[in-house]
Amino acid sequence: MNMNIKMPDFDVKKFVKDAGSTLSRVVQLTEEKLGTSEKTEMDAHFEHLTERSDCTRTWTEKIVRDTEAALIPNPANRVEDYIFEKIEKQKSKRLSNLEYLGLDMIEGGGEFGQDGPYGSALIKVGQAEQKLGSNERDFIGSAGMCFIQPLKKFLEGEMKTITKEKGILESKRLDLDACKNRVRKARSMLGQQTGRKKRGDTPPYAPRFGCIRWEHHAKKVWYSGTLWDGTLYFHECPGHYLPWL
Numbered sequence: 001m002n003m004n005i006k007m008p009d010f011d012v013k014k015f016v017k018d019a020g021s022t023l024s025r026v027v028q029l030t031e032e033k034l035g036t037s038e039k040t041e042m043d044a045h046f047e048h049l050t051e052r053s054d055c056t057r058t059w060t061e062k063i064v065r066d067t068e069a070a071l072i073p074n075p076a077n078r079v080e081d082y083i084f085e086k087i088e089k090q091k092s093k094r095l096s097n098l099e100y101l102g103l104d105m106i107e108g109g110g111e112f113g114q115d116g117p118y119g120s121a122l123i124k125v126g127q128a129e130q131k132l133g134s135n136e137r138d139f140i141g142s143a144g145m146c147f148i149q150p151l152k153k154f155l156e157g158e159m160k161t162i163t164k165e166k167g168i169l170e171s172k173r174l175d176l177d178a179c180k181n182r183v184r185k186a187r188s189m190l191g192q193q194t195g196r197k198k199r200g201d202t203p204p205y206a207p208r209f210g211c212i213r214w215e216h217h218a219k220k221v222w223y224s225g226t227l228w229d230g231t232l233y234f235h236e237c238p239g240h241y242l243p244w245l
Contacts, residue, residue: 025174028181040177050166057159064151071140071148091141098133102126 031037042050072078077094084092095103105126112119 021171021175024178025171028174028178031181032177037181038177040173040180053159053162053166057155057163060151060155060159064148064155067143067148071143096133096137096140098129098136100133102129102131102133105129 028037032039068078072081077092080094081092103126105122109119109122109126112122114120114123
């Protein structure tokens with residue numbers, strides 16, 4: 001029996017390269033923590049943008065959670081709404097507590113008789129409770145759509161991209177510093193071996209490789225800074241959404 005089993009493509013060179021880069025970053029980060037290696041510092045404006053983006057993400061996540069808890073206090077109901085929204089692709093048709101109260105009052109008033117004082121009062125109050133419950137449900141729906149959803153869209157879109165780029169930038173920075181340290185050590189060892197040789201005798205590939213790393217790092221810093229600036233625009237938007245609360 002002839003069985004043709006197609007094995008998945010596996011790039012050994014890429015795997016070894018990625019493993020080497022990861023190990024180099026871990027070593028560089030460890031040396032920085034121990035204070036035995038230099039670290040490339042970002043400029044003050046970029047650091048300010050980084051702190052601002054982190055602060056924006058932290059407080060936006062808290063505001064979303066607190067708003068959802070205030071609108072729908074029952075965690076089970078929040079889970080139910082999430083399932084309906086993600087799986088059923090529709091809004092939950094669950095009545096509010098006030099609507100349930102109003103419904104029971106109206107049914108109880110009907111049992112006691114709407115001509116009697118107690119039954120009539122129950123029916124009238126029940127109808128009022130139903131209106132209040134309906135308004136509450138409409139308010140929760142509009143607040144979720146016009147306030148919570150834009151914040152979630154920002155967290156799952158722009159902020160997710162910023163977080164990803166921040167991780168890539170940190171990796172590039174570690175690669176750059178590891179490269180600079182290797183060049184520095186190579187020059188030191190070369191100086192010890194050759195004594196007072198001219199600086200031009202240093203292998204030409206080392207500084208050129210370092211320049212390439214620096215160019216990649218600078219491009220990533222510029223791109224990340226552009227994304228960070230986007231949080232400034234986000235800070236101007238909630239003024240449009242807050243009136244819905």
